[in-house]
Amino acid sequence: MSTDSRGILYPARLPSFRRVPAPAHLEDLVRWFWIPEWDIAAGRSSRQYVVAYPACNLVVEPERVTLSGPTTRLSYRDLTGRGWAVGALLRPAAVPSLIDAPAELRDSERLLDAPELHRPVVAAMRIAERDARHHEAVDAFAGWLAKRVRPASGEGLLANAMADLMDGDPDVRTLPDAATRLHVSPRTLQRLAIRHIGLAPVEMIRRRRLQEAAERVRLDADASLAQIATELGYADHAHLTREFRDRLGFTPSAYRRGL
CATH class of the missing domain: 2.60.120 (Jelly Rolls)
Structure with missing residues (x-):
């Protein structure tokens, strides 16, 4: 467990x-x-x-x-x-x-x-x-x-592979990145995401990065917010702060202080 x-x-x-x-x-x-x-x-x-x-x-x-x-x-x-x-x-x-x-x-x-x-x-x-x-x-x-629940179909297994890639590979930062890795078109991934997940692929990638950013802010007190932003593919510290504020309602600095 x-x-x-x-x-x-x-x-x-x-x-x-x-x-x-x-x-x-x-x-x-x-x-x-x-x-x-x-x-x-x-x-x-x-x-x-x-x-x-x-x-x-x-x-x-x-x-x-x-x-x-x-x-x-x-x-x-x-x-x-x-x-x-x-x-x-x-x-x-x-x-x-x-x-x-x-x-x-x-x-x-x-x-x-x-x-x-x-x-x-x-x-x-x-x-x-x-x-x-x-x-x-x-x-x-x-x-x-x-x-x-029905056994996984071929399409379902491809949707699983897409989700695993977007959730587990920090180098996958865009829809074309994922499509290239899986050897399918971006349109195919968009269709799979809507049918099997309910979110657009770009939203899946943004969610993974936000989870990772929150975890880094919480667990790595020695890392600056600018360093975390760069390592996770945000354009800069301000980009990370906007994402936190828009999605979570507070800034990464406020989150770290609140811990």
Whole structure:
């Protein structure tokens, strides 16, 4: 299990958070499962800010199942009381089985009628021992996905490769960069992104750079903002600051001070 916190702006505020790799038979459909748990004192709350990955998430909570679309801005949730969630960060190949037009869910979510998913995950999360309940919850989730989601098609695998490249290779900074690496046209990538993710490719690249910039600002106190901007492909410090302000609502300097 992994506790990697990329995309979470204030990981120290999370009471408990795990990322669990997808089992081998689902690696083309799920990037990982994620499980936060919290128990907040009465009268208090914990606000969690997230720069989400450019992807759809399927999420089971005690009272509901939701499918959330890709986001284009900072999102947050106020945690109160006691609770949990079990989510699957979906790979692009899985998305057409759950929604025809993921762009319709951009910056939003919809309830999913999936009692066969909800019941066993809720039952698993009632197990007292943490590792055991997480294992059982992921097994139940994976079993439902294996039955409900079609195996990855050739187009879906290409969409996965596009997402992996844009998310994992810092040298890919433009749509033509990605198209050249994958030996397809930019128009093909645009079509794949809209059908399988719900965002334009350029938005996917911008989201990765913003996640990386926030992580560097948070973890590398010795690096100047100008150095971070240059290393991540921003034109200059001012470009990085504008991106932070436009997408997150505050500057990188303010973020670093707030930590």
